[in-house]
Amino acid sequence: MGLAEGTNEKILAVNAGSSSLKVTLYRTEDAWETPELSASAERIGARDGRLRIEEVLREDLGWERIDLPDHVAALAAVLERLRRVGHDRPPAAVGHRIVHGGKRYREPVGIVPEVVAELRELIPIDPNHMPQAIAAIEAIRSAYPTVPQVACFDTAFHAGMPRVARLFALPRALSEEGILRFGFHGLSYEYVTGELRKIDPTAAEGRVVIAHLGNGASMAAVRGGVGVDTTMGFTPAGGLVMGTRSGDLDPGVLIHLLRSRKMDVVALDALLNEESGLLGISETGSDMRDLLGRAPHDPRAAEAIALFCYAAKKFLASLAAAMGGLDTLVFTGGIGEHAAPVRERICEGLAFLGIALDPDRNAGHEPIISRSGSPVKVRIMATDENLMIARHTRRLIAREGAHNVSF
Numbered sequence: 001m002g003l004a005e006g007t008n009e010k011i012l013a014v015n016a017g018s019s020s021l022k023v024t025l026y027r028t029e030d031a032w033e034t035p036e037l038s039a040s041a042e043r044i045g046a047r048d049g050r051l052r053i054e055e056v057l058r059e060d061l062g063w064e065r066i067d068l069p070d071h072v073a074a075l076a077a078v079l080e081r082l083r084r085v086g087h088d089r090p091p092a093a094v095g096h097r098i099v100h101g102g103k104r105y106r107e108p109v110g111i112v113p114e115v116v117a118e119l120r121e122l123i124p125i126d127p128n129h130m131p132q133a134i135a136a137i138e139a140i141r142s143a144y145p146t147v148p149q150v151a152c153f154d155t156a157f158h159a160g161m162p163r164v165a166r167l168f169a170l171p172r173a174l175s176e177e178g179i180l181r182f183g184f185h186g187l188s189y190e191y192v193t194g195e196l197r198k199i200d201p202t203a204a205e206g207r208v209v210i211a212h213l214g215n216g217a218s219m220a221a222v223r224g225g226v227g228v229d230t231t232m233g234f235t236p237a238g239g240l241v242m243g244t245r246s247g248d249l250d251p252g253v254l255i256h257l258l259r260s261r262k263m264d265v266v267a268l269d270a271l272l273n274e275e276s277g278l279l280g281i282s283e284t285g286s287d288m289r290d291l292l293g294r295a296p297h298d299p300r301a302a303e304a305i306a307l308f309c310y311a312a313k314k315f316l317a318s319l320a321a322a323m324g325g326l327d328t329l330v331f332t333g334g335i336g337e338h339a340a341p342v343r344e345r346i347c348e349g350l351a352f353l354g355i356a357l358d359p360d361r362n363a364g365h366e367p368i369i370s371r372s373g374s375p376v377k378v379r380i381m382a383t384d385e386n387l388m389i390a391r392h393t394r395r396l397i398a399r400e401g402a403h404n405v406s407f
Contacts, residue, residue: 009027009028009091009092009093010025010026010027010028010036010087010089010091010092011025011026011028011033011091011092011093011094011095011390011393011394012024012025012026012091012093012094012095012140013025013026013094013095013096013097013386013387013389013390013393014075014094014095014096014097014136014140014389015096015097015385015386015389016071016096016097016129016132016133016135016136017129017132018128018129018132018273019042019043019044019045019046020040020041020042020043020044021039021040021041021044021071021074021075021078021136022038022039022040022041022385022386023038023039023040023075023078023386024037024038024039024386024387024390025037025038025082025087025091026387026390028092028390028394033387033390033391033394034056035056035386035387036055036056036087037053037054037055037056037082037085037087038053038054038056038386039051039052039053039054039078039081039082040052041068041074041077041078043068044068044069044070044071044073044074045068045069045070047067048065049065049066049067049068049074050063050064050065050066050068051063051064051066051068051074051077051078051081052064053078053081053085055085070135071132071135071136071139072135072136072138072139075135075136075139075140075143076139076143079143090143090144090146090147091144091147092147092397093147093148093149093150093393093394093397094140094144094147094148094149094150094393095108095149095150095151095152095389095390095392095393096111096133096136096137096140096149096150096151096152096389097133097152097154097187097385097386097389098119098130098133098151098152098153098154099126099129099130099133099153099154099155099184099236100122100125100126100129100130100153100154100155100182100184100235101122101151101153101154101155101156101159101182102118102121102122102125102155102178102182103178103180104118105151105153105155105156106153106156106159107153107156108150108151108152108153108156108392108393108395108396109150109151109396110148110149110150110151110396110397110400111137111148111149111150111151115151116134116137116138119133119134119137119151120134125234125235126235126236127269128236128269128273129236137149137151148397150389150392150393150396150397152187152388152389152392152393153186154184154185154186154187155182155183155184155186156186157183157186157187157189157190157220157227158181158182158183158184158186158220158227158230160226160227161181161183161227161228161229161230162228162229165181165228165229165230165322166180166181166182167180167181168180168181168233168234179234180234181230181232181233181234182232182233182234183218183220183227183230183231183232183233184216184218184230184232184236185212185216185218185220185232186227187385187388187389188210188212188332188333188383188385188388189210189212189220189222189227190388191383191384191385191387191388192210192212192330192332192381192383193208193210193222193225195381196208196328196330196379196381197225200328200377203327203328203377204225205224205225206223206224206327206328207221207222207223207320207323207324207325207326207327207328208221208222208223208326208327208328208329208330209221209222209316209319209320209326209328209329209330210222210330210332211312211316211329211330211331211332211333211336211346212332212333212336212383213240213312213331213332213333213334213335213336213339213342214243214333214334214335214336215242215243215244215286215287215334216236216242216243216245217239217240217241217242217243217308217312217333217335218230218231218232218236218239218240219231219239219240219312219315219316219319220319221319221320221322221323223323228322228323229319229322229323231315231319237272237273239315240308240311240312240315241277241278241281241307241308241311241312242277242278243277243278243279243286243287243288244273244274244275244276244277244278244279244280244286245272245273245276245277246271246272246276246277246280247277247311248311249272254268257271278291278304278305278308281300281303281304281307282294282298282300282301282303282304283300284298284300284301288305288308288334288335288339288342289338289339291304291305292305292339292341292342305341305342305345306345308342309342309345309346312346313345313346313347313348313349313350316329316346316350316353317350317353320353325353325354326353326354326355326376327375327376327377328376328377328378328379329347329355329370329376329377329378329379330378330379330380330381331343331369331378331379331380331381332380332381332382332383333383336380337365337380337381337382338365340362340363340365343357343362343369343378343380344357344359344362347378353376354374354375354376355370355374355376355378356370356371356374356376357369357370357371357378358370358371358372365380366380367379367380367381368380
């Protein structure tokens with residue numbers, strides 16, 4: 001039996017990050033998915049793990065200090081607290097955010113053993129996300145053996161990019177093996193594109209750059225609702241400066257480090273993904289809110305912010321060039337939605353593209369922050385990856401039936 005409109009079933013959306021976990025329980029009614037409960041686990045694998053449960057429209061249970069050695073323990077803690085607050089029935093289905101879909105997966109699929117086996121083959125490409133996602137899948141299977149699960153891929157949104165936008169200038173044999181620009185944050189881009197289509201259909205059909213700025217950060221060029229280019233590449237480590245990731249580098253830097261420092265793969269991975277970005281430049285932290293507070297008296301924090309904004313400005317202009325111009329710019333993600341000084345600095349000096357912010361609107365985080373009459377409309381829009389996961393899960397199960405997507 002599938003999840004048809006008119007039913008009142010629950011869908012669990014699971015979003016496993018490298019050291020975090022976000023889970024939302026949705027009630028499905030008619031054409032809507034309504035959140036009932038959300039849970040967030042942070043600092044998984046560290047000594048100071050914490051967990052937060054919030055019942056929508058009822059009670060925020062606040063942060064709880066808890067030992068979370070891995071994602072299996074974090075998900076077990078979330079499921080136990082779901083039962084504790086009265087959600088003791090298994091959901092009708094569970095959807096997962098899967099960061100990398102490789103060459104094969106261009107749309108959501110039911111999670112069967114063959115899919116899990118293929119996801120394991122992608123671990124060498126994305127060792128910082130894929131093991132955690134697979135662990136979450138297996139933990140759900142252990143907790144709810146008969147509940148169907150669905151994989152929703154971050155790379156799927158970018159699968160239709162032109163070939164020239166996907167190629168690296170490497171020997172052709174490597175691209176044929178799958179070393180291509182995949183792009184990530186696709187669930188976020190898909191959600192924002194859909195919401196833009198609702199509030200401004202004309203803009204959604206035009207030339208749009210979406211800036212998903214958070215601890216992980218990327219931008220995407222979207223024309224007519226279809227992704228045509230993006231800043232992240234073969235892995236989520238490329239493109240913009242991020243919280244702890246370097247973003248784009250001269251490949252010669254890596255060769256130099258391998259030769260001069262005798263670094264191995266593990267050390268190089270840690271350097272690029274955990275020790276660089278805002279953290280590496282500031283030497284104090286990766287949280288933009290903290291850096292903005294320290295910048296007036298800490299030149300390292302100020303320089304980290306300056307580099308973040310400078311890189312974002314360059315990528316924004318390059319994506320506009322790829323589309324032959326720009327009609328709409330959308331800021332989303334934790335930094336994009338809440339850091340007015342960062343938005344201002346990224347947009348500063350881009351009048352030649354038609355971008356002109358209204359300082360008061362920007363400071364007030366209004367939905368539209370561009371000046372009236374400016375050629376490019378600049379928006380702030382909240383993203384919701386988990387809702388996108390729930391929608392994909394519901395549609396796939398309704399279309400194919402739960403028995404076709406079960407272990």
